[in-house]
Amino acid sequence: MGPLNVLVVQNNAVCRRVLQLCLEKYGNLVATASSGEMALEAVKKDPYHLVLLDLELPGINGIDTTKRIKKAFPNMPVVCVTAHAFPEHKQMCLAGGMDAHIPKPVILEGLLKTINEVLSKDETRHAAPAPQKPDRSANAA
Secondary structure, three states: OOOOEEEEEOOOHHHHHHHHHHHHHOOOEEEEEOOHHHHHHHHHHOOOOEEEEOOOOOOOOHHHHHHHHHHHOOOOOEEEEEOOOOHHHHHHHHHOOOOEEEEOOOOHHHHHHHHHHHHHOOOOOOOOOOOOOOOOHHHOO
């Protein structure tokens, strides 16, 4: 199984960078965008296994960005990563065409589990590697 090509779309630079570093830690290739418009341009240029995007984006919001991505690429998985954590927000994301909803703050194990679940729905997609616990035995004295 090779690395995933992931597009992270977050208007907050810190959130964007943290998600990028977490995914790259497991060997994935990560591109970033800060708006819905940038995300739409990116998916036209490069094939992605997965798009992680926020609901609150400048310009085109996350739901409308998802609808446009799904219109052009119906099988491209889109996962919402947002601070909007209530059940009605999750339902809004799923009704808007997103494949999953991850509330912030993001827990790495939960992120990777959700990515695996979303990608495993289609056997032609690759799954993200499961997180591994660091070996701390060398540090024991």
